[in-house]
Amino acid sequence: MKALIVDDSQIMRRIIVSVLKKAGVNDIAEVSNGQEALDALAQDKEIALVLLDWNMPVMTGIETLKHIRTTNKQLPIVMVTTESEKEKVVEAIKAGANDYMLKPFNPQDVLDKLQKFLEQAKK
Amino acid sequence: MDALSIHPFIDSVHDFFSSMLGCEVQLKETRTLGSGAISSDIIGVIGLSGTAQGVVAVRLPEKTALAVIGRMVGAEFTQVDSSIIDGVGELVNIVAGSAKGRLKGHSISVCLPTVVKGDIYRLSNLHDALWLEVCFESSLGEFALIVTLKATPPIQQEVVREGANSR
Numbered sequence: 001m002k003a004l005i006v007d008d009s010q011i012m013r014r015i016i017v018s019v020l021k022k023a024g025v026n027d028i029a030e031v032s033n034g035q036e037a038l039d040a041l042a043q044d045k046e047i048a049l050v051l052l053d054w055n056m057p058v059m060t061g062i063e064t065l066k067h068i069r070t071t072n073k074q075l076p077i078v079m080v081t082t083e084s085e086k087e088k089v090v091e092a093i094k095a096g097a098n099d100y101m102l103k104p105f106n107p108q109d110v111l112d113k114l115q116k117f118l119e120q121a122k123k
Numbered sequence: 124m125d126a127l128s129i130h131p132f133i134d135s136v137h138d139f140f141s142s143m144l145g146c147e148v149q150l151k152e153t154r155t156l157g158s159g160a161i162s163s164d165i166i167g168v169i170g171l172s173g174t175a176q177g178v179v180a181v182r183l184p185e186k187t188a189l190a191v192i193g194r195m196v197g198a199e200f201t202q203v204d205s206s207i208i209d210g211v212g213e214l215v216n217i218v219a220g221s222a223k224g225r226l227k228g229h230s231i232s233v234c235l236p237t238v239v240k241g242d243i244y245r246l247s248n249l250h251d252a253l254w255l256e257v258c259f260e261s262s263l264g265e266f267a268l269i270v271t272l273k274a275t276p277p278i279q280q281e282v283v284r285e286g287a288n289s290r
Contacts, residue, residue, distance in 0.1 A: 082220025
């Protein structure tokens, strides 16, 4: 399976790449904002999981999520963000996020949380 | 800002170091920061806006920055490069973003972070706001958290809310 990491921090992308590789996901694309994510998804139909930051330049994560859901309801999208307020979590879930992970995180916890999506993708 | 408002930010620093670095930090000292403070460290800065406005900064000596960002990604850094700069920006982003969720009774947005590295610079006070500097030590080195936060006057809050609703 192929995963797409959308985060404006190269360090955060590097950490998430490391987590995904530990889970056996080696086909990984990285972009640094929501617009680049939309472009990547339009060009690459192999992407089966998106890890999406919220606060990014050009296009935020929540805007990106809403754009994706206008055409693709099935693609698993996990928000990985510092936005911990209840209303933000509700907004993301209502917009179609499949799961929500808060920064800071323990990389092992991320790995555990992603397992269900990785197993779904293998089926 | 009042002294109690600093606690969510201190808690966020503890959480960041504990969960992402597997490292505990000890609080050494809390003090007010004068506008004449001079530093030659690396500093990540992020703005806060909404029902309160202010600035959060994390100041790290170069040695601490190399150790902290190295631990984050499991690599060894020997000099400050784009990864270190990016990592310090992400550190302050996580600390501020995590803390704003703990600030009860406020609706706050964080801006995108900025990282400054220079030989000499000064942090200047915004208006009459109080800046608090919290000094920490850890096995990765010493560093400091700097916060100023002031409630936004009600009339400005209305403008903020209208702006937020229009997005």
